[in-house]
Amino acid sequence: MSTRIPLPYGPKVLEIFRNPKNIGRMDDATVIESAGSPACGDMIRLYIKVRSEGDRDVVEKSSFESYGCAANIAAASILTELVNGRSLEEAWRISWKQISDELGGLPPIKYHCSILAVGALKRAIRAYYLNKDKPHWLPQDLTLEEKQVLEEEEMIERYYGSMKAIVDELK
């Protein structure tokens, strides 16, 4: 096949993959956001229900759907477990490294799985504040995870764009 690489997953990845938490769509979600695409080979969709408690916005519940490898499914599952019950401010501070560590340390080639999960979360949080007053902790500029996710999505768009140009030219 293509050039293969060893994937020493920790036992945690397998344990969660076998038995993921918080799966499936949520009908009463406040925000729904995705990151990645089928063409990239991984796509996470996050459903989050937010409840306001005074000046705190709290994740009442969250769930996910994932098209991706075992690490991708495990990363999304861990993420939903980490954010449930937390304020959006706390959730915003979750880093891809934290997700990877929670999974027992992903192999470097799988870092993008935790980046994708956190990227989807950050998108969801931004979406929540889209037509509201922005809290002070929400930065204007895209974070590392958001940039990485965009880059992956754009790379595939460009690839398909150039393929389409070639096909059109042949017609």
Add this chain to the structure above:
Amino acid sequence: MRVSSKVKELLKEHGWPAREVYFDLENSNWVPREVVEAILPFFNERGYGHPSVTHKPGWEALEEVYLTKELVAKTIGAADLDEISFTHSGTEANNLAILGFIAKKDNRRRGGKIVVSAVEHLSVIFPAEYASQLFGLKMQRVPVDEYGFVDPELFKYYVDRDTLLVSIQLVNHEVGSIQKLKELVDVAKSANPNVVFHTDAADAYSWIPIDVERLHVDMMTISSHKIHGPRGVGALYVRNEVLLEPPLKGQLSVEKLWPGVENVPLIAGFRKAIEISFKGFEHRVSYVKALRDKLMNGIVSGIPEVLVNGPLNKGRVANNVNVSFLRIEGEALTVELSLHGIYVSSGSACSSRILEPSHVLLAIGRKREEAHGSILFKLSQYHRESDVDYALETIPKAVERLRAISSWKSC
């Protein structure tokens, strides 16, 4: 955590499935007991010496190397034993063919070309790229059709005065297409009689009849672990008229093109595996073909949103089933199936070093999202119908579970 301890814990979590069926014969193989028994004496009972030294254990080794050469020669129709060289893998045989040919000064010219098909194994594509970079040659990849076949009409335009070397495999390792090789060789040689034609027959050997004289190929690769032999032995057939420069340098022994001492125990295992494979050849192939059809038809008719990769029936090698399950990612499915004791591989990007799906699947026109969901099964005479039944019972449940989680919804 150290990699070894991490994987140990991973295996503990995985557990030992109640039933196991190994279908990943593409990537490597278990070695049958009879083959292991043919190997073992050569470690410490006999033939453990160097085959080019004048003592009894050396001569015993030499005898074994030649017995295996005779059998290889006979099974591929080679006239002369000197035309067979053992290497330590199929990868090495392909490297020897391509780098060894181009490294020989008389074989290359300024402006010369190497032509390969777009679906070759990477052990052909990479050496061809490397050789062309090293010596300033051109490399061209011939495209294939949606089933993986090189069209002889199109191929014609790739061979001209400047073409030095062509390498096109006999059977594709991922999608199982059996090339019309004789036709391609004829096209190449009539466009340029000096062209040297190499074929990688690693996935054809013991699955379709091969006769190097009839095919008129100049070089041909085979590999032991693709036919239930031990991994770590390959062989290259090189027609006497074709001269190579050994790309590796060191002390020569029996082999004049590949230095280092021959791996006699594994060569003995290779011989046993060849004997087994060629005994009742046709019966074995049709037995496996029936299993293949059962597996492929069972998957296609039992599971929605599945694509068959490669030829549907005609022109497909007897042991290959390659399908794409849409809306799930192949690596996740290999893990899910492993938990149930079904061992397969995927051409998805997630299993790859470069995060790109299989170049073979892209070359036959699969979209990325289709390639990511691909699963390759390879069958052999060691599979039973009940193994296929177990697979057909297990796969739909695995696919169903992952599709239920999937964020890629059906339209």
